Amino acid sequence: MNAIEVRELKKSYPKKIPLPLRRVEWIEAVKGISFEVKKGELFGLLGPNGAGKTTTIKMLTTLLEPTGGEAKILGYDIKRDAREIRKRINLVAEGERTLYWRLSAYENLKYFSRIYYVPKNKEKGRIEELLKLVGLWERRNDLVMGFSRGMKQRLAIAKALINDPEVLFLDEPTLGLDVQSALFVREFIKKLVEEHKKTVLLTTHYMAEAEELCDRIAIIDHGKIIALDTPEGLKRMITDEDAVEIKVKDFAPSKLERSPFRMAVVKEDASTNMLLLRGQVVEEELPKLVEWLVRRGAKILSVEQKEPTLEDVFIKLTGRAIRD
Amino acid sequence: MLAVMEKELRMFFRYPLRVVSSIIVGIVFLVQFIFFGQAVLGGRYSSMLAASTGMGDYPTYALIGYVLWWLFTSPIEAYIFGIRRELQRGTLEINMLAPLRTIKFLIGLSLGWILIDNVLMGVVFLFGVCLFKIPLSWGIILKAVPIFMLAFVAFLGFGMIFAGLVMLFKNIGALGQIFEFLVMFLSGVFFPLNVMPYWVRAVGNAIPLTHAINIVRGVFVGKSYAEMASSLQALLLLSTAYWLISYGIFRWAEKITRVVGYGGY
Amino acid sequence: MVATELRPLWAVMVKNWRIFLSYKIWFVSDILMGLFFVAQALLIGIGLTGERNSPALQKLTGYSDYVAFAVLGLMVLFFGLTFLSGFVWNVVDELYAGTLEYNFAAPMRRPTFFLGNVLLRIVMTLIYLIFYLVLFKFLFNLHLNFLAFIKAVPVLLIGALGMIGLGMAAAGVVLYLRDPGPFITVLEMLVFALSGAMYPLSILPKGLQIMAKALPYAPTTDAIRKVVAFGYGSAKNEIVYLIVISSVYVLFGYVAYKWSEKQARVIGLKSY
Numbered sequence: 001m002n003a004i005e006v007r008e009l010k011k012s013y014p015k016k017i018p019l020p021l022r023r024v025e026w027i028e029a030v031k032g033i034s035f036e037v038k039k040g041e042l043f044g045l046l047g048p049n050g051a052g053k054t055t056t057i058k059m060l061t062t063l064l065e066p067t068g069g070e071a072k073i074l075g076y077d078i079k080r081d082a083r084e085i086r087k088r089i090n091l092v093a094e095g096e097r098t099l100y101w102r103l104s105a106y107e108n109l110k111y112f113s114r115i116y117y118v119p120k121n122k123e124k125g126r127i128e129e130l131l132k133l134v135g136l137w138e139r140r141n142d143l144v145m146g147f148s149r150g151m152k153q154r155l156a157i158a159k160a161l162i163n164d165p166e167v168l169f170l171d172e173p174t175l176g177l178d179v180q181s182a183l184f185v186r187e188f189i190k191k192l193v194e195e196h197k198k199t200v201l202l203t204t205h206y207m208a209e210a211e212e213l214c215d216r217i218a219i220i221d222h223g224k225i226i227a228l229d230t231p232e233g234l235k236r237m238i239t240d241e242d243a244v245e246i247k248v249k250d251f252a253p254s255k256l257e258r259s260p261f262r263m264a265v266v267k268e269d270a271s272t273n274m275l276l277l278r279g280q281v282v283e284e285e286l287p288k289l290v291e292w293l294v295r296r297g298a299k300i301l302s303v304e305q306k307e308p309t310l311e312d313v314f315i316k317l318t319g320r321a322i323r324d
Numbered sequence: 325m326l327a328v329m330e331k332e333l334r335m336f337f338r339y340p341l342r343v344v345s346s347i348i349v350g351i352v353f354l355v356q357f358i359f360f361g362q363a364v365l366g367g368r369y370s371s372m373l374a375a376s377t378g379m380g381d382y383p384t385y386a387l388i389g390y391v392l393w394w395l396f397t398s399p400i401e402a403y404i405f406g407i408r409r410e411l412q413r414g415t416l417e418i419n420m421l422a423p424l425r426t427i428k429f430l431i432g433l434s435l436g437w438i439l440i441d442n443v444l445m446g447v448v449f450l451f452g453v454c455l456f457k458i459p460l461s462w463g464i465i466l467k468a469v470p471i472f473m474l475a476f477v478a479f480l481g482f483g484m485i486f487a488g489l490v491m492l493f494k495n496i497g498a499l500g501q502i503f504e505f506l507v508m509f510l511s512g513v514f515f516p517l518n519v520m521p522y523w524v525r526a527v528g529n530a531i532p533l534t535h536a537i538n539i540v541r542g543v544f545v546g547k548s549y550a551e552m553a554s555s556l557q558a559l560l561l562l563s564t565a566y567w568l569i570s571y572g573i574f575r576w577a578e579k580i581t582r583v584v585g586y587g588g589y
Numbered sequence: 590m591v592a593t594e595l596r597p598l599w600a601v602m603v604k605n606w607r608i609f610l611s612y613k614i615w616f617v618s619d620i621l622m623g624l625f626f627v628a629q630a631l632l633i634g635i636g637l638t639g640e641r642n643s644p645a646l647q648k649l650t651g652y653s654d655y656v657a658f659a660v661l662g663l664m665v666l667f668f669g670l671t672f673l674s675g676f677v678w679n680v681v682d683e684l685y686a687g688t689l690e691y692n693f694a695a696p697m698r699r700p701t702f703f704l705g706n707v708l709l710r711i712v713m714t715l716i717y718l719i720f721y722l723v724l725f726k727f728l729f730n731l732h733l734n735f736l737a738f739i740k741a742v743p744v745l746l747i748g749a750l751g752m753i754g755l756g757m758a759a760a761g762v763v764l765y766l767r768d769p770g771p772f773i774t775v776l777e778m779l780v781f782a783l784s785g786a787m788y789p790l791s792i793l794p795k796g797l798q799i800m801a802k803a804l805p806y807a808p809t810t811d812a813i814r815k816v817v818a819f820g821y822g823s824a825k826n827e828i829v830y831l832i833v834i835s836s837v838y839v840l841f842g843y844v845a846y847k848w849s850e851k852q853a854r855v856i857g858l859k860s861y
């Protein structure tokens with residue numbers, strides 16, 4: 001049996017509160033996605049801002065009602081068996097303000113252990129174990145208010161393990177963390193899957209993170225899955241050519257839309273008017289691309305060949321780059 | 325300074341329900357006590373009140389006290405919440421760094437608020453006048469306006485004390501509120517001060533609001549300025565004194581915060 | 590099912606208690622608020638009439654001691670606001686804190702979450718009220734018959750049901766508002782003005798009187814004042830009316846909340 005099965009899942013948000021007798025417009029945030037996650041798999045949803053990642057996670061964790069389609073978690077239907085699902089899963093939500101800042105780390109975990117029906121005789125031991133696991137045992141009696149961003153996220157992860165869930169949902173678990181904390185979180189997630197045999201579904205818009213962690217990745221854009229494979233499989237889509245990064249000055253990115261080349265803006269520095277373009281170009285085409293750019297007023301600062309990454313897959317599929 | 329004020333105004337009117345809610349709070353508060361007084365009296369005229377203060381009509385008596393109390397509290401709240409919000413948004417430090425002088429910035433910040441607050445007060449006042457059929461004439465209004473202005477200058481100075489306190493202690497919202505309510509007792513807003521012990525009246529006399537209320541009530545019963553010279557003198561004196569005191573406190577608080585840092589929120 | 594929900598229920602109460610304790614100054618200002626209104630009432634009364642009793646009030650309501658009259662009214666009001674504000678602010682606070690979602694994602698049943706809140710508030714309010722009664726007795730030399738007062742508790746509980754209903758409906762609305770603060774304030778003030786805490790409702794214009802009767806507060810106050818002063822026998826009409834209106838509000842609150850919770854799952858919870 002698969003841990004997660006999603007079929008044609010759809011979600012639209014109304015623009016206004018849909019009162020009876022009121023006509024409202026709806027925005028399609030998720031437009032019919034399907035995928036499966038096997039038990040013990042680390043599955044990633046990769047996509048730019050607004051792609052519909054959070055919406056998908058909220059539907060799967062029974063917080064949002066889908067507009068259409070269906071999904072099963074551990075064999076339970078997300079519409080009909082919400083409570084059974086809630087007992088067996090847990091999530092780390094997006095953002096920093098998700099725990100009680102006015103309670104201590106210990107009190108937070110104690111509270112969540114009780115609303116998750118953790119048996120009384122296991123409560124103490126589990127909280128201690130989890131706090132030690134995320135390295136917060138020494139700070140257990142301090143208020144969360146005084147924690148750093150990274151500590152808060154580690155506590156959120158401890159909270160997400162409080163009911164020993166079979167499936168874990170992580171929404172952008174490293175967003176906004178410093179390098180060191182992000183590293184800790186990534187290592188921790190790996191450990192959860194390898195040693196504790198959890199099934200994990202995580203969302204991210206960091207290419208490298210998805211590539212490093214995930215067994216399989218679904219690339220999602222505008223509410224649709226546009227590719228789904230292992231990181232190697234995804235990269236195989238583009239291995240025949242190399243990636244090129246071109247640094248240019250004084251060039252309007254809008255001109256790229258009508259270019260014969262699939263180049264995307266990876267970085268933009270408004271103050272110096274510099275752009276970093278990236279895309280796939282076969283060697284013979286490169287002079288043509290440079291010429292094309294120069295003719296449109298661009299000053300070429302550098303041209304570099306790069307190892308292809310998932311970024312290039314996304315560029316190839318959409319013509320855009322995933323940016324912060 | 326105008327820019328700061330405009331920003332405040334725009335922030336406020338983005339939430340129209342806030343305007344409504346402030347007005348309703350104001351009305352309910354006022355009506356609460358006047359109705360209570362009327363229920364106890366079985367009417368609106370109290371000869372007791374007339375004997376002790378010269379004004380026997382309770383709704384008029386209470387409305388004047390209340391409106392001036394509102395005028396008195398609005399600078400205090402403006403300073404407290406204005407600064408607190410800037411602290412919360414983390415923009416205080418940035419604004420303090422701007423070439424604008426700190427004190428000007430503060431007044432700009434609070435004037436916007438005070439302006440809105442006093443428009444709301446006006447609405448509540450008019451409501452009170454209509455509901456309780458308060459006798460009002462142009463003569464009375466013209467005579468009361470200078471007093472309001474004078475009182476306002478005094479209150480602005482008084483409230484500045486709180487600007488200094490917020491800089492030092494950050495979270496004094498509740499404290500400010502408690503103080504405002506305390507003043508209701510000390511200045512005779514809803515009841516005559518003669519029911520209070522001597523020392524309370526003495527403290528009350530040190531608050532500019534007490535005198536402002538006395539003068540405006542005098543105006544309403546037709547007294548001339550000359551008859552109320554002593555109250556006028558007291559108001560002027562207190563006004564100067566509080567401007568000096570609060571300016572001193574504020575400068576001192578500013579110096580201390582520069583040393584210890586503005587601190588996050 | 591009840592047994593398994595007890596631990597979560599207790600946990601919700603403990604959590605809220607801890608959070609409440611972390612706001613110390615507001616605690617003090619809460620207590621002072623009650624003192625403020627009662628003292629104001631006493632001083633206005635004395636300033637206007639020079640006496641502790643008012644024949645005018647006696648004619649209107651049967652109470653001649655206006656302080657006792659105000660104390661009873663304010664106590665019902667405070668008790669009632671506990672539900673309205675308590676419920677609503679609770680939802681808003683959790684929304685602001687961002688913690689509502691984790692609660693809704695847990696297997697704990699929804700009523701447990703709300704009940705935990707209400708129970709803590711009831712306990713706290715009762716402690717407040719006892720504290721007030723003792724305080725006022727000494728400060729203002731209040732003559733209230735404690736036994737009569739205890740007799741009125743069942744009436745208070747009936748009224749409380751209606752107030753909880755109203756609170757649930759309001760909590761449902763609040764789930765959607767962009768800026769819920771003013772909405773709650775308006776509601777609180779409406780309740781304040783129409784609860785008949787500080788003055789008999791008969792002093793209000795006709796339209797407002799009807800509105801007052803349609804909310805669960807004034808009927809509770811009326812019934813309690815009657816019971817305390819004259820006993821159950823003569824308060825029969827008031828009590829029947831209170832039972833009817835309370836049941837209506839319980840039903841209404843439940844339906845309104847259910848509906849809005851379902852909506853919240855369609856449009857997503859607001860985040861600030």
Ligand SMILES: Nc1ncnc2c1ncn2[C@@H]1O[C@H](COP(=O)(O)OP(=O)(O)OP(=O)(O)O)[C@@H](O)[C@H]1O
Nearest residue numbers: 013029048049050051052053054055056205856857
């Ligand atoms: N509660 C809501 N009401 C209306 N529209 C919403 C709501 N939540 C999300 N949306 C819209 O749905 C789309 C998908 O949003 P979602 O939060 O799922 O994206 P995401 O992939 O998680 O993006 P991010 O990387 O920014 O977190 C966006 O266009 C967003 O504006």
Ligand SMILES: [Mg+2]
Nearest residue numbers: 053054055094
């Ligand atoms: Mg998201």
